[in-house]
Amino acid sequence: MNQQRQRRNMGETTFQIVNYSFLTLISLSFIIPFLVVLATSFVSENELIARGNFILIPRDLDFTAYNLLLSKGSLIYNAYGITFLRVLIGTLLNLAFTAMMAYGLARRDLPGRNGLITLVFITMLIGGGLVPNYLLMKSIHLLNTFWVMIIPGLISSWNLIIMRNFFMQIPVELEESAIIDGASPLGVLVRIVFPLSLPTFATIGLFYAVGHWNAWFDAAIYINNTQMHPLQLILRQVVLSMTSEEINTTMTAGMMERPTAQSLKAAAIIVTTVPILFVYPFLQKYFVKGVLTGSIKG
Amino acid sequence: MRRSIPSLIHRYKLYYFLIAPGIIYYLIFHYIPLYGVVIAFKDVSPFDGVKEILTSEWVGLKHFRNFTNSYYFWDIMRNTLLISLYRLIFGFPAPILLAILLNEAKNILFQRIVQTVSYLPHFISMVIVAGLLTTFLTTDGGIVNTLLQLMGLKQIFFLGDANYFRSVLVISGIWKEVGWGTIIYLAAIAGIDAHLYEAAKLDGAGRMRQIWHVTLPGMSFIITLLLILSIGGLLDAGFEQIFLLYSPSVFKVADIIDTYVYRKGLVDLQYSYAAAVNLFKSLIAVILLLGANYLAKKYKQEGIW
Amino acid sequence: MSGKRIVAGIVSLIMFAAVIGCSTSEKSGNASTAGNQDTGQGESAATDSKKNEQVYIYANAGNLALASTLSKKEDLEMVHKEILDRSGFEVEANIPPKGQEAEKLNLLLASNEPIDIFVGSIGAFRDNGAIQPLNDLLDKYGSHIRELWPKEWASAWDAVTDKEGKIWAIPQMPQLAEKTIFLRSDWLAKLNLTMPKTIEEYETVLKALKEKDPAGAGQTIPIVTNMTGLNLALSAGFMDVGYGPWMDQDGKVKPPEVNPGYKDFIAKMAEWYQKGYIYKETFTLNTERTRELIKQNRVGSAIIHYSVVTNIQSDLQQKTPEALYEVAGELKGPKGNITTMSGLSPYGWMLNKKSKNPEAAIKFIDWIHSDIENYLLIMYGIKDKHWKYTDEANHVFERLNQDYAGEYLTASTFAYTVQFAPSDPASKPEYDFLGKYSGDTSRVKNPATADVDYLYDQQEISDKLPHIEDINRMIEEEVVKFIMGARPMSDYDKFVQELYSAGLDKWIEVMTEQYNKVKAAMK
Numbered sequence A: 001m002n003q004q005r006q007r008r009n010m011g012e013t014t015f016q017i018v019n020y021s022f023l024t025l026i027s028l029s030f031i032i033p034f035l036v037v038l039a040t041s042f043v044s045e046n047e048l049i050a051r052g053n054f055i056l057i058p059r060d061l062d063f064t065a066y067n068l069l070l071s072k073g074s075l076i077y078n079a080y081g082i083t084f085l086r087v088l089i090g091t092l093l094n095l096a097f098t099a100m101m102a103y104g105l106a107r108r109d110l111p112g113r114n115g116l117i118t119l120v121f122i123t124m125l126i127g128g129g130l131v132p133n134y135l136l137m138k139s140i141h142l143l144n145t146f147w148v149m150i151i152p153g154l155i156s157s158w159n160l161i162i163m164r165n166f167f168m169q170i171p172v173e174l175e176e177s178a179i180i181d182g183a184s185p186l187g188v189l190v191r192i193v194f195p196l197s198l199p200t201f202a203t204i205g206l207f208y209a210v211g212h213w214n215a216w217f218d219a220a221i222y223i224n225n226t227q228m229h230p231l232q233l234i235l236r237q238v239v240l241s242m243t244s245e246e247i248n249t250t251m252t253a254g255m256m257e258r259p260t261a262q263s264l265k266a267a268a269i270i271v272t273t274v275p276i277l278f279v280y281p282f283l284q285k286y287f288v289k290g291v292l293t294g295s296i297k298g
Numbered sequence B: 001m002r003r004s005i006p007s008l009i010h011r012y013k014l015y016y017f018l019i020a021p022g023i024i025y026y027l028i029f030h031y032i033p034l035y036g037v038v039i040a041f042k043d044v045s046p047f048d049g050v051k052e053i054l055t056s057e058w059v060g061l062k063h064f065r066n067f068t069n070s071y072y073f074w075d076i077m078r079n080t081l082l083i084s085l086y087r088l089i090f091g092f093p094a095p096i097l098l099a100i101l102l103n104e105a106k107n108i109l110f111q112r113i114v115q116t117v118s119y120l121p122h123f124i125s126m127v128i129v130a131g132l133l134t135t136f137l138t139t140d141g142g143i144v145n146t147l148l149q150l151m152g153l154k155q156i157f158f159l160g161d162a163n164y165f166r167s168v169l170v171i172s173g174i175w176k177e178v179g180w181g182t183i184i185y186l187a188a189i190a191g192i193d194a195h196l197y198e199a200a201k202l203d204g205a206g207r208m209r210q211i212w213h214v215t216l217p218g219m220s221f222i223i224t225l226l227l228i229l230s231i232g233g234l235l236d237a238g239f240e241q242i243f244l245l246y247s248p249s250v251f252k253v254a255d256i257i258d259t260y261v262y263r264k265g266l267v268d269l270q271y272s273y274a275a276a277v278n279l280f281k282s283l284i285a286v287i288l289l290l291g292a293n294y295l296a297k298k299y300k301q302e303g304i305w
Numbered sequence C: 001m002s003g004k005r006i007v008a009g010i011v012s013l014i015m016f017a018a019v020i021g022c023s024t025s026e027k028s029g030n031a032s033t034a035g036n037q038d039t040g041q042g043e044s045a046a047t048d049s050k051k052n053e054q055v056y057i058y059a060n061a062g063n064l065a066l067a068s069t070l071s072k073k074e075d076l077e078m079v080h081k082e083i084l085d086r087s088g089f090e091v092e093a094n095i096p097p098k099g100q101e102a103e104k105l106n107l108l109l110a111s112n113e114p115i116d117i118f119v120g121s122i123g124a125f126r127d128n129g130a131i132q133p134l135n136d137l138l139d140k141y142g143s144h145i146r147e148l149w150p151k152e153w154a155s156a157w158d159a160v161t162d163k164e165g166k167i168w169a170i171p172q173m174p175q176l177a178e179k180t181i182f183l184r185s186d187w188l189a190k191l192n193l194t195m196p197k198t199i200e201e202y203e204t205v206l207k208a209l210k211e212k213d214p215a216g217a218g219q220t221i222p223i224v225t226n227m228t229g230l231n232l233a234l235s236a237g238f239m240d241v242g243y244g245p246w247m248d249q250d251g252k253v254k255p256p257e258v259n260p261g262y263k264d265f266i267a268k269m270a271e272w273y274q275k276g277y278i279y280k281e282t283f284t285l286n287t288e289r290t291r292e293l294i295k296q297n298r299v300g301s302a303i304i305h306y307s308v309v310t311n312i313q314s315d316l317q318q319k320t321p322e323a324l325y326e327v328a329g330e331l332k333g334p335k336g337n338i339t340t341m342s343g344l345s346p347y348g349w350m351l352n353k354k355s356k357n358p359e360a361a362i363k364f365i366d367w368i369h370s371d372i373e374n375y376l377l378i379m380y381g382i383k384d385k386h387w388k389y390t391d392e393a394n395h396v397f398e399r400l401n402q403d404y405a406g407e408y409l410t411a412s413t414f415a416y417t418v419q420f421a422p423s424d425p426a427s428k429p430e431y432d433f434l435g436k437y438s439g440d441t442s443r444v445k446n447p448a449t450a451d452v453d454y455l456y457d458q459q460e461i462s463d464k465l466p467h468i469e470d471i472n473r474m475i476e477e478e479v480v481k482f483i484m485g486a487r488p489m490s491d492y493d494k495f496v497q498e499l500y501s502a503g504l505d506k507w508i509e510v511m512t513e514q515y516n517k518v519k520a521a522m523k
Helices: A002-041 A045-051 A064-070 A074-106 A113-125 A130-139 A157-167 A172-180 A185-196 A198-214 A217-222 A231-242 A261-287 B005-041 B050-055 B062-068 B073-091 B093-104 B108-123 B126-137 B143-150 B165-190 B194-202 B207-232 B239-245 B248-254 B257-268 B271-298 C002-029 C041-047 C073-087 C101-110 C122-127 C135-141 C143-148 C155-159 C185-190 C199-212 C227-233 C260-274 C287-295 C306-310 C313-319 C358-368 C372-380 C425-438 C458-464 C468-484 C489-522
Strands: C053-058 C089-094 C117-121 C179-184 C221-225 C299-305 C325-327 C347-351 C387-391 C396-399
Touching: A002 A261, A002 B093, A002 B108, A002 B126, A002 B165, A002 B207, A045 A261, A045 C287, A045 C313, A064 A231, A064 A261, A074 A113, A074 A157, A074 A185, A074 A198, A074 A231, A074 B005, A113 A157, A113 B005, A113 B271, A130 A217, A130 B005, A130 B050, A130 C101, A157 A198, A157 B165, A157 B207, A172 A185, A185 A198, A185 B005, A198 A231, A198 A261, A198 B165, A217 C101, A231 A261, A261 B108, A261 B126, B005 B050, B005 B062, B005 B271, B062 B271, B073 B093, B073 B165, B073 B248, B073 B257, B093 B108, B093 B165, B093 B207, B108 B165, B126 B143, B126 B165, B126 B239, B165 B207, B165 B239, B165 B248, B194 B207, B207 B271, B239 B257, B248 C468, B257 B271, B257 C468, C053 C358, C073 C089, C073 C358, C073 C372, C089 C358, C101 C117, C117 C122, C117 C358, C122 C347, C122 C458, C135 C143, C135 C358, C143 C358, C179 C185, C179 C227, C179 C306, C199 C221, C199 C260, C199 C299, C221 C287, C227 C299, C227 C468, C260 C468, C260 C489, C287 C299, C287 C306, C287 C313, C299 C306, C306 C425, C313 C425, C325 C425, C347 C358, C358 C372, C372 C396, C458 C489, C468 C489
Parallel strands: C053 C089, C053 C117, C221 C299
Antiparallel strands: C117 C347, C179 C299, C179 C325, C387 C396
């Protein structure tokens, strides 16, 4: 008996060592390129030429790239503001509408369920194209408004189906007991399902939030007013202007101080990624295991 | 306790109310613009408005036939499917494995740090990743080739070599997305009843058995769903990454449907052709999805339907 | 309980956002559908005559693509007013999203937004009825436009005119020879060599570059290039005609790849690649990385689009002051001139068919083309506020700031480009090249069908050759293989056979038909 336990303990330790080592190693593979990007954003042109592309620690900190990106004055402040607003409001609305529909469709005995799912998931595969969508936005007066960044993308079929299948894992007995006590489906969703599905909501919420944070195409096409452009769009425009392949003859006259294309692209990534990295740790606690424990018994 | 029929319908009615806003959303924003699909069966220019789209002539399956009759049709189909399959076989299990390993690392702080670090590649844009890869793999002083030389081996022009290109694609694709992919599996793991683990331990199950009998089954519903969805996306082999990395030397193994249509579009401005190819891809996707869903059902899993 | 609070929270956030959303769109967008940034519209309209003619432009001249930021509001208004005062026209500029200029234009046209003027390739626009012919308008209001354009470039007007004589656009650029061979003349001097005049001399240079390694540490790259560069800057030296479709003895139009001279050219390139003269990974380079290599002081010669080199030469010189790239102007191949003049391109400034005020649009363009000061105004802003002359007589100027980014630039034209120059020394190599080499017809060859192919019916070609992309891919793929040695030159004839099986005979048939049709119509 003792021998067995000893063997198991050794196996256990070995596993832990191997696991921790492996995870550490791949973490290095993830973080080193990122550090290179971080370093590149601070590197001056001279150093880049001298030391090649793979720089981990810059010799001198050069802020040209950040200056160019962040010194747009009101334009960049607006962009951050718009993006924050978009992420906040967009994600809340996304979650609300997606959860309602996902929960409704999670009901296995709902008549017509399969048809409705088909309705939803077909939209993942085909779309009308840019022109019909643009004309639609135009006709319902969504063009050039803040809401055009939120409403057309209100529900993502992918997220919807995933959320629904998560909801389908919740033991039916829990819902039944609430219904017997007189709760409406909405009530069940909010009071029973939501607290039990925090990981789900956190995950889907994260997907939507990051989607909003990174989005630029809808604003590029539907919004003319640069005061309403989100962060990614503004940054993208700056980067594009510096990395244009075609430098047309008549147009380059009088260009001011410019950073290298690489540091600019790198700085753009840092500017957009770092806020997310700060937010994520707060969400991690919602992934705590075992929320379901005891709920059946209790 | 039996509920009477009216109260059953009443109960469902409220469910329909829950679903209704979403349905309205889908009808307006996804189904109204759907008339644009007809351009696959017509000859439509990029600046045609509603009237022109609806009233121009039908050309039937002309664009589809042009696509399937193309000299390179089988080449690009083969490449698309192979690259997607490689990504599926190697890339699909990767986040599952990583999620499990993360879950087994008992130190919470370590877990959280590794998790956060694993998302970083997801946020680095593909353009930069392509640049990093090129620098990494170049024969002109890149790290990998320098190592090869030190070991006495011949240099390899990875991005120009048809034998290595797909591997570079798949491996770098996995590196980029594996961390982000663990999020959803970790959410599933979080939903597993802790008592199940205790019960397994009492039955004398070691770590491996616990993973096999508790963790994996607890994730199976989402694994199945994501597997079905991935199979449905088999004809999307990763346009942006391939476009940024490929060159004529590797067309043979890397030219996929989307890159081919893209190049044609540069020459032709053929809106309708691109629409037709997309429709073709959607059709195949539906078939694949139905098939995958059917298989899932056979194994007593829940899929999309 | 908590559910109610959540709902309340959501509702209040939505109301908050609605307020923000509405007020922001009011603050700036005004009621103008063109969505411009200008809010001064109300004031200037009140001061002047009530019927200010409005001209709507789509600002895709390309200059904005390079501006990292748009104009400051006050400066934009200032320029707007100045244009109005001087020309009598109110210009509304629709700013395209960078990277999505073409899509946005299509959307605007499809949704009937007011747009009068934009630039692009006339083909698709004309064939789909999106633009209108300009003959009458030019006759009535376009005298300055016609006058400005030099006679030597008259062929540019041909490019935008169709078989029936209808003019569809105002030309922007004449034919230019944009691809060329640059050599590091300082290294040549170091190696005691002179600018090569023949291919053999060039080979001597390449050998010396490789062996003597002027960059040091084995870092010298004798040639950096890409397929387009090779084709347009060098291949003509091995053929009787410029790179492009040619007329075979059997009276049929064929692609350059089956020209026997081209085969010799590829054989030579394969030889150079094998000897290590051509950068091993050259066919995977993009412009950015090519520029990096040049800036790293490693590249001996570049067979490439001129701006890749000219626009960074000053950057290179900051680290290596003696570095200098010069055009191999005297280099000739076994069959003479090596550079191919680009064909006539049907590209220019077009007028929307649904334009509400076409006369105003043309009059405005005419105004622009009447005086270089007008041009400088719309492009760079107000004199002495945004730019100033350093040499007025020669129109050499210097930009003072970037407060005005150039949103009102329309009808940009090369005719003006050669009339002024920025004082910034970094631009000098570019303007030198354009002035000296790009238009010089004595050192180029024309593609054989250049006199007619711009008149081909592109729609018909597209219909009859749905698989033209297959041929393009095969050519791209296989030629690179031959050069890189992945396929032996002895296989070249087999390659031609493969082209036939991919549909080359159909290509030949259709192109020959087009050629004959146009030739007949021209008689």
